[in-house]
Amino acid sequence: MRRSLLTRARTRHRLHGSNLLSQSTTEGLKVGADTYSSAIADAQNYMNWVIDQFRPYLKGAILEVGFGHGLYSRVLGELGDYCGVDHDRESVERAAKAMPDRKFAICDILVRDQLSSLFPQGVDAVFTINVLEHIEDDATAVANLVQVLKPGGHLLISVPALMLLYNDLDRLAGHCRRYTTARLAKLLADQPVELVRLNYFNPIGGLGWLANRLKRHQSLNDSAVNGQIALFDKYAVPLSRALDPLSRSFFGQSVTCIARRL
Incomplete structure (x- = not known):
């Protein structure tokens, strides 16, 4: 039986043995838990809502770029042939230990050769949530993610919206920017x-x-910040879901995008 694309990816690039790290262009970026509040990992209602935005396109070979707390990894692994990548070795090792039934690999998405080596036949879906805002050269990142898609595959993006909303939490998380639909x-x-x-x-x-x-x-893990997230997830998500169709053209916390590879 032919091995799956993601099994080959893991075989070619073992977590402790990737020789591609010497080409890394993302050194100095905040990584892992330094980029989000700990309470977000328990925001199940919000996470389900995000997944629902993209669910019809999450099938086949699924590449998650920047898996963070790992909650999406658990869901995506049930929807297709999953692999999560991150440029930070410790994050990859930690995820592989926590989820031994999922595939993870070290990859710098600013280096196209790394993506093409990991996924020589391409993928059906690239899923990246709150990643591009951390990368100064987001244009190169987007171009490389498009190139790894098979024709007919889908690029699924969510990024923080509107510089009007930029605050200390963005700075603490290492955000270079927030986006408009026009910029994306x-x-x-x-x-x-x-x-x-x-x-x-x-x-x-x-x-x-x-x-x-x-x-x-002063901290992403301030009790007040984590309390806000918990309250939002428990009480505000249903209201926000109801209002979302009315505000999609002009306002939201995030910009979401679905693009099909030609």
């Missing part, structure tokens, strides 16, 4: 893709992020 569309304009959907997402979360501009934050 411009990144994809010269790529061999067609936009399936591009919109703002999560209006109540956006209002909460705006309110956080009024307060100084």
Whole structure:
């Protein structure tokens, strides 16, 4: 029986033996738990909502770029032939230990050869949530992710929205920017893709992020920050889901994008 694409990926690039790390261009970026509040890993209602935005396109060979807390990894592994990549060795090793039934590999997405070596036959879906905002050269990152897609595959992106909302939490997480739909569309304009959907997402979360501009934050793991996340997930997600269709064209905490590879 022919081995799966992701089994080959893991065989070619063992977690402790990737010789591609010498080409890394992402040194100095914040990594792992330094980029998010710990409570987000328990925000199951919100995570389910995010997955629901992309679920019809999550099938076949699925590549997750920047798996963070790993909650998406657990779900995506049930939907297709999953592999998660990150440029940070410790994050990859930690994820592989926590989820031995999932595939993980070290990869710097700014180096196209690393992606093509890991996935020589391409993938059906690239899923990347809150990653591009950490990368100064986001144009190269997007171009490389498009190139690893098979024709007809889908690039699934969610990034923080609107510089109006930028606050201490963005700075602490290492965000270079927040996005508009226009900026993300411009990144994809010269790529061999067609936009399936591009919109703002999560209006109540956006209002909460705006309110956080009024307060100084010293840590992503401040009890007040984690408390906000827990309350939002428990009580506000249903309301935000209901309002989302009304605000997609102009406001939200995030920008979500679905683009099909030509």
